[in-house]
Amino acid sequence: MPYVVTEWLGEHTELPEGLTAEQLAADLVRVGLEEEAIHGTDVTGPVVVGRVVAMSPEPQKNGKTINWCQVDVGEHNAVEGAGTDDERRVPRGIVCGAHNFVVGDEVVVALPGAVLPGPFPIASRKTYGHVSDGMICSARELGLGQDHEGIIVLEKHGFSAELGHDLTPGSDAIALLGLGQKVLEINVTPDRGYCFSYRGVAREFSHSTGARFTDPGLPGALDAPLPSPTPDGFPVEVSDDAPVYGQVGCDRFVTRIVRGIDPAAVSPQWMQRRLTLSGMRPISLPVDVSNYVMLDLGQPTHCYDLATVEAPIVVRRARPGEHLVTLDDVDRALDPEDLLITASPGLADGDEGTHVLGLAGVMGGASTEVTASTTDVLVEAAHFDPVTIARAARRHKLASEASKRFERGVDPQLAPVAAQRVVDLLVRYGGGTADPAVSDLDRTTAPAPILFPVAEAERLTGVAYAPERVGELLALIGCGVENAGEPGVLRVVPPTWRPDLGAPADLVEEVARLDGYDNIDSVLPSAPGGTGLTSAQRGRRAVARALADAGFTEVLTYPFVADAQLDALLVGADDPRRGAVRLLNPLSDEQNAMRTSLLVTLLQAVRRNVGRGLTDVAVVEQGLVTRPGDGPLVAPSLPGGTRPTPEQLAALADALPHQPRHVAGVLAGEHVPTGWWGGGRRADWADAVEAVRLVAGTLRVPVVVAAGPDERPWHPGRCARVTLADGTLVGHAGELHPQVVENLDLPARTVAFELDLDVLLAAAPAEPVEATPVSAFPAAKEDVALVVDDTVPAADVHAAVAQGAGELLEDLRLFDVFTGPQVGEGRKSLAFSLRLRAADRTLTAEDIAGVREGVVAAAAEAVGATLRA
Structure with a gap:
């Protein structure tokens, strides 16, 4: 972050007498420059x-x-x-x-x-x-x-x-x-790169306090008029016909030459002290002058040993196989997207004569470094594409002071002024002579004007700014402001040092910032009228509440998985869940795929909790899984700077993989705790199935629970397959395979369920729930024990009993399962408790007997059941 030395800042703006670093921080924070730290404390001698x-x-x-x-x-x-x-x-x-x-x-x-x-x-x-x-x-x-x-x-x-x-x-x-001074370190947001200089900070201090500001970046601030380019200036070419990021890599390049510098000349003490206080180490006069001008104006410059540079300078992209030894003595393999400063274009075939001088906007090369014997210096001041510089700095892990400024946007009009400042300082303190040759390759364009409705400021902030006040504040930051020819609209041309201003909302932000955020009242906006939650949103929330009420704790896991996690779940090589979407830039090289099942990540969360001593666990998660399907996923390349068309957005949506929402839960250890009231009960497969029924019941979707296939990670004999009435697969529930439990270090006989929540929501009835009238007449209870083959699912018998009981049935429960010689080999007895009630009368013995007969008859017909004697 930039450092601010009060003494230096005072050269560009009036400072009050006795200004402290603390007061300076308070003044700057009002315009959005936050204090990071205050360095240096009072030290008394000796x-x-x-x-x-x-x-x-x-x-x-x-x-x-x-x-x-x-x-x-x-x-x-x-x-x-x-x-x-x-x-x-x-x-x-x-x-x-x-x-x-x-x-x-x-x-x-x-x-x-x-x-x-x-x-x-x-x-x-x-x-x-x-x-x-x-x-x-x-x-x-x-x-x-x-x-x-x-x-x-x-x-x-x-x-x-x-x-x-x-x-x-x-x-x-x-x-x-310099121990007698305190230095303020400020935090500058990426959109305000001009504040990486004393020029920018002084301007903001002026906005905050009203102090007079003198812009050192204007040609008039120089000791003498800025010289015009000459035909004999050091030749420069820009060869970037195919820009990588939509912008030409370099649109301005200024060169100046200073001859006869005394190699023994040193930087003045005041300059060395300022550089030191700003966090930079004094090195030599040419390097110190270049750094000083960069800190002062915000324009990075570079000094080459003229004796090592061949004309012309060529700015171009790197070619495959090129290398550069930078000033930090690191040999760097260059990327074709890197923008280079080179000398002498060389021969037509192969460019054997090309000499790479530096990585543009990032760092110079060691071969042209200014040394203790340098007497003639070539000064470079250029303007580069911010995206190109940012990508190069990150690609080479080389965040230099120059790249920090270029990637945030440098004023393209600063280059000739900064070059002249460097020349003047080298002449003054190095005894050199400024060469009259001046080169200025200028292909910059003026900032695009913005049509700004004045009422936009009030619409976005709620403050009724007068039109005159809006124009005054925009002019204060350097904008050109004039009427656009229609009432209430201004034509605003942003200053060259503010590339972040490109839309009316950006101008509103500047108006609010300079007028003072304190003037914006804190008003809670009224919510616009709408239809409320969708039925799917209500359903998801109802499921979450129901599971929480049932004792589950909702968690959220990251959707990134590794192949090893699928291996732990015994998922086969040909299983569709192995066909995961792979990430090109994952957070972790190990977890480079998107999950195809919630249990993959949920079980890892259970594993961590169990490992930390929580042996009784009941967790649940709602989340998306990614199922890529069979075809390739190719996303279209969308244009930048404009809103995509509906067709382009539709093509983008079609390229996305299918991402259904699932709900999954895991139970391990005791489901009913042990206490003074007696022993507890471990969670088993029935608890997982009951959770499935709870989810389906909450959404009012009837489901069929049947014995499931041999599918991992489930136990081959203790897994239920859950479907809709039409056979559509919803999910599975039951006990996990013992080998999976061992692989994940889970408690024995851990159970789980996973359902496709989108399938259930699509099957849920759309009409609202109709309340059932409460009968004022008493209920009658009846128990029925039926004997069936032990291969008959209890759910089938339950359905037959419910169908036979008819409209008088209010509640039905299975309360006992019995096997033994009393019912015969290969047979089992299922005992059901029925609660009966009529809405209009008290049930008679004949009514109850009729229900019993209907139950027995329906069960006999449906599953071959007989009444147990």
Whole structure:
């Protein structure tokens, strides 16, 4: 995130006297720039530069090794023999536990009397058998960062006498490190890339406070008029006839040349201090100047050693097999979508002479790097396609300061101004001479105007802005505003530094932001009239409530699965559930397919819960499964920037795989808990079947439950197949296969069910539920025990009894199943409890006897049942 140094910001906008970092953060947050952190704290001296002149490692009993150091701190050295003829100054003895420095290194020393962040006062104290007369400091101890593993070695942190730093022992380290200032780090949203510069932040500070703002990105802000392009400018070609992302990779490229730079010239102290406070390490004058202009204006520039560059420069896409060693000394294999800066187009066949200078907008190449012997510099300032740069930076995992700005959008009119700023600074501080040759390849286009209905601002925010106020605020951010020729409509041309402004809603956001979000009242919008929930939505919610009332806990699992999960469920290789949709860019390489069954992911959730000690589990999930079908899925390529036609949307929908909604549940362990009232009961297949009946009953859909086929992951003899009355498959319920239970480390005899909820919802009656009148007459109870072959399903006998009982039947339950010699070999007795009631009278003995006879007759005819004696 960008850093804001108050002193630097004050060059572009008026700042109030005594402005603190905290107040600056409050001013910027009003216009949408949030505070990320405030770096740097007050440090009081003496904190000085020290040179290590001796050090002795001393192992300790606790296993730690400390260094007993002698540190030269100049005029702050200790005094020996005070008041005698032999009085002299000697290095201070300091105990240090770090080991990342050696004798001769310049370090930062806090002397007794200094106060470091915390606050942490420094004093002479006895430790490890020595009197430590100060402290050698790490970055964290000084409030400069979180690194506390090693102390600051100034040379390794970019400070050296060659760069103009005063590293004399005893010199002030507070001024050297800029410890007297606080630096504000701000969070910039991706659509406001112009705020990755002091130019942009100063503009926003002006919007927030009304302070005067001077735009440093205008040609008039330069010391001299901006030179015009000349015919002898360094030649540049852009060869990108087939842009990858719909935009030409480069539409502006400015080059300037500075000759005769003193290789020994160093960046001025003020520039080095500002770069350091902004989180960048000073390197050399050309590099520092380029970085400084980028931070100041927001336009990345690049300096090449002119001696290593052949004309012309060619901007093009990479070719297969090309490589580039970037400035970080990494050899990178280039992708055909990468945009390159190259020199000399080479021969017609093979381009043997091509020289890749850098990865456009991301990082330069090592072969043209400015070195300590460079005297002539070629300055580049260009404008690149944001998408091209963003993709390249992510492809190579190379998020440079330049790419962060280009991918968010850089002002295309900044390039010549930034190049001139770099030239001016190199001439001023490097003793160079600006070459009069100027090249400016400019193919940029003006921002498209937006027709903006003024009333749109009130419609979207609820605030009645005056038309004059709207125009004033839009002009404030740099827009060109004029009447569009029709009442209440403005023609607004966004400024070149705001590529995020492309629609009326974007302009409304700017009006609301600058007028103040506090002026927008918090009003709960009224809900528009509608038809309410659909019947499918009501059905799904009713099922969820019914299962929750029955003791199930609803969960939500991710729909991504691995082949190993299907293996654990014993799903065969030719099973249709193996034909899953594969993801090209999965979150996990192992789970790269979409689930074809809810149980695949639901059982993994049960496994995790059981593994954490929850042995009694009853969970349920409603969710989509993906069934690709037989044909290939080819999605059409839709145009960008316009709404697709109905035909294109229909073609896109046709390319989607079938995604039915399922409901699945798993029960493991005790379904009825054990307690003081007695023993509990483990969940079994009947509980899974009962859950199926609950779901179907909630939706008022009659289902047929019959013995299921041998299908995994179900137990071959304890699985039920659930269908509609017409035979349409709804799902399965029952006990899981023992091998599946073992594979997933589940409790023995875990049961489950899975139903196609869409099938049930489609079969649900559309008419509303009609309440059944409550009879005021008493009920009569009758029990009937029927003997049938043990191969006859109990459901068939139940249906026959219900049919035979007729309209007087109010409730029917199976309460006993008996087998034994009393009923005969291969036979079983099913005992049913009937509750009978009439709506208009009290039932007589004759009525009850008639029902009993009807039940026996119907059962005999349907399933061959006989009345048990």
